[in-house]
Amino acid sequence: MDLQHRHFDALIIGAGGAGLNAALRLASADYRVAVVSKVFPTRSHTVAAQGGVNAALANVLPDNWHWHMFDTVKGSDYLGDQDAIETMCREAIPTVYELEHAGVPFSRLENGKIYQRAFGGMSQNFGGEQAARTCAAADRTGHAILHTLYQQNIRARTHFFDEVFAVDLLRDEDGVALGALVLDIATGEPLVIEAKTTLIATGGYGQVFRTCTNAFINTGDGMAMALRAGLPLQDMEFYQFHPTGVAGKGMLITEGARGEGGYLINATGERFMERYAPKALDLASRDVVARAIVTEIRAGRGCGPQRDHVLLKLDHLGADVVHQRLPGIVDICRVFQGIDPAEKPIPVFPTAHYAMGGIPTDRAARVVAPARHGPEEYVPGLYAAGECACVSVHGANRLGGNSLLDILVFGRAAGQDIERYLSENPNHRPLTANHLEPALARLARWERQGDGEPVHVVKADLRKLMEDHCGVFRDHDTMTQGIEKLRALRARVESARLQDHSRTFNTARIEALELDNLVDVGMATLATALAREESRGAHSRVDFPERDDVHWMKHSLFWREGDRVEAKPVRTKPLTVDSFPPKARVY
Structure with a gap:
């Protein structure tokens, strides 16, 4: 196959907040940056983030990054890596101010400072008041941030490959990242993007x-690419169910x-x-x-004819507060429930929301893997950031914001670290046909003709299987049955066929291709x-209801x-x- 090749200093797979923030820094430093996104960048899932971004600015109440760090460690149920958590909480303050200066239209207090609201898991300060740490742009904070970062990247001349799907990573015999094979959705033509560094920023896998609250694009593409490249995923058992999804539909409140x-x-x-968290x-x-x-x-205390949800009351706040x-x-409530939440309570039920696990990285977003000699080693030229990555700031549970x-x-x-790497490795490494072969074989597999099960049927069965066997509460028998069914479903994927082999x-x-990824994650x-x-x-096991720090104060790795x-x-x-030592986690 005669493939077109393009060459860049950095390839970024994913155009959400992580990818665009990295791209902006590199493009502003005059590096050639390619951003590959399977949707138009401002349709990336960051746009759906509502509530805000945490930073201990202390604009509303006294606060500091030490409290933020403690709340995050506690929220993680003490499984988060505390060095990474410290880095995140300290860097939160300059990061938010950078966004403000870049043009993010945060909501404002009367004194002109950034508006901050209280969010779950925030501790009380020394005055006995709960911290207000979440910087918000009304309830469309992700939308405001993503559009601002995209506009700044256009100014910096970042090169965007819109509506282009990343098929697989490319690595040489030494494991060094060489770029990726991608597929132009519009034309159906594959393209090789060679790059000195590659950042995976593909988001989560809620689908x-x-x-779930996730967009249709959240299919674990980057995580599955890492698995196929022989790398592990970390802490994948920790998947967060957001407590307030629209009942029966899943959209986020x-x-x-x-x-x-x-x-x-x-x-x-x-x-x-009051019964479950008195404070x-x-x-x-x-x-x-x-x-x-x-x-x-x-x-038996659920609401509605089926007693299958509870109610979230906002009507006591008044129409002005709710609408502004x-x-x-x-x-969302008007479209999907036919109600105004300023007048009637919202029916809600937990919905799949966020992956705490992902591709293991260090605090510089470098992908790490267990080493032959020593605890771990870096994968040269390969980075991961965002929901697809696990630097382990969230541990077993992520705090909102x-x-x-x-x-x-x-x-x-x-x-920042890609800049360092490029200064030390200024040249492209050679890419051969052997490096491309596995990725091309994955594409060719879906060109098989003949009868087979439709992809959408297998995907629907997969999603029901995961919901039934790996939900809010779990036990050994239910999950064992789930794994057996998933192995059978994996065999069905191999025999599935496309009915349409056109390219455009x-x-x-x-x-x-997304189904392949979903089955693996x-x-x-x-x-x-x-x-x-x-x-x-x-991760709540009915058959093991207690936390076990003696045997399980450790991360899991899956190959x-x-x-x-x-x-x-x-x-x-x-x-x-x-260090914040583990102790009982009560609210």
């Missing part, structure tokens, strides 16, 4: 679950709704979070609130969840080859402050 004073009630009108109430950590809602429903501070939520912060801080860190805008081919999630015999953060699961220690030594 592996039937009910931001935690900011509770930060503004909203609260949850059951069928009797009781504010039930933090409705602003307890997300895993705590999600389990509380499911427990209420299982106890939560306009996006008002739109730390997702946007993660992608921005470590996207920025990736750009063949979205069926893209969906088939689904297996990573189920296998690691079965292996971890404790309850910690978002695709043989569906192998191993473990490695947690980094607990911060850079400048005393």
